[in-house]
Amino acid sequence: MVEPATTTGKVTRPRAGTQARREEIVRAASRTFAxxxxxxxxxxxxxxQVGITHAGVLHHFGSKEQLLVAVLQQRDDDGVRDLEGQHIPGGRELFRHLVRTVRANEGRPGIIQGYTVLVGESVTQGHPARDWVTRRFAVLREEIADAVQAMGPHVTRDAAVRAAAAVIGVMDGLQVQWLLDADAVDLPEATTFAIEAILAATLAGADAPRPVGDVV
Known part of the structure; x- marks a missing residue:
């Protein structure tokens, strides 16, 4: 799971006391799910953990799925908090950041499990997290595509976006395999290999080897 710079639009800010309680609940949920x-x-x-009732949690978040969205958004925000501008970096450094994030994810399997479940269920119509997941992927594709083009200005936007979608797909797919059998998948190494392979092929363009060839 990687963190985009932002996936939210303009929102109405809750009162200070309400916001503090929501943040307390999110932190407790993060510990619980982890x-x-x-x-x-x-x-x-x-x-x-926060001294309220089950109904009190629902009062703030409406459902367990929406609470998980808040946990994941907070994790994304925490992931960029110490970065310049609180924004994931560009160019080559973005991909290094992705690998560092994967290494950190090894220590929070419960959160990654929740993310994986949420993404899988979000493809169903009417799911409460569908919009959040869709926006998140859209932002990530744009940011990763920007980084690809920063490394290779000759790369077309279509090719950069295609590479970005592949990077996201590989990272999420590897997380699923790792959750099912952590001993079989070295998550950081497999992720690094996949990202480097995608980047190498994209930057090489027409000169890249094509072992599969044309598929009819």
Missing amino acids: AKGYRTGSLVDVAE
Whole structure:
């Protein structure tokens, strides 16, 4: 799971006291999902940590899915908090940042599990997280495509966006394999290999080897 710079539009800010309580709930949910996983970790577990009821959590977030979205958004925000401009970097450094994020993700399997479940379920019509996931991927594709073109100004926008979609797909797919069998997948190494292969082919353009050839 990688963090885009922002995936939200203009929102109405809650009152200071409400905002503080929401942040407290999100932090508690993050701890709960990290320790127990998204499916096993319950809203009761979260509520007990902040001294409110299960209904109190729902009052602030509406559903467990929406609480997970808030946890994931907070994780994204935390991931760029110490970066210049609180924004993921551009060019080559963006891809190094992606690999560093993957290394950090190894220490939070419960959160990655929750993200994977949320993304999978979001493809269904009417899912409460569908818009958030769609925006998140759209922002990531643009930011990664920008980084590709910063490394290779000769790369067309279509090719850069295609490479960006491939990078995101590979990263999320590797996370699924890792969640199912962590011993079988070295997540940082496999991710680095895939990103470098995609970048090498994209930057080489027409000169890139094509082992598969044309597919009819």
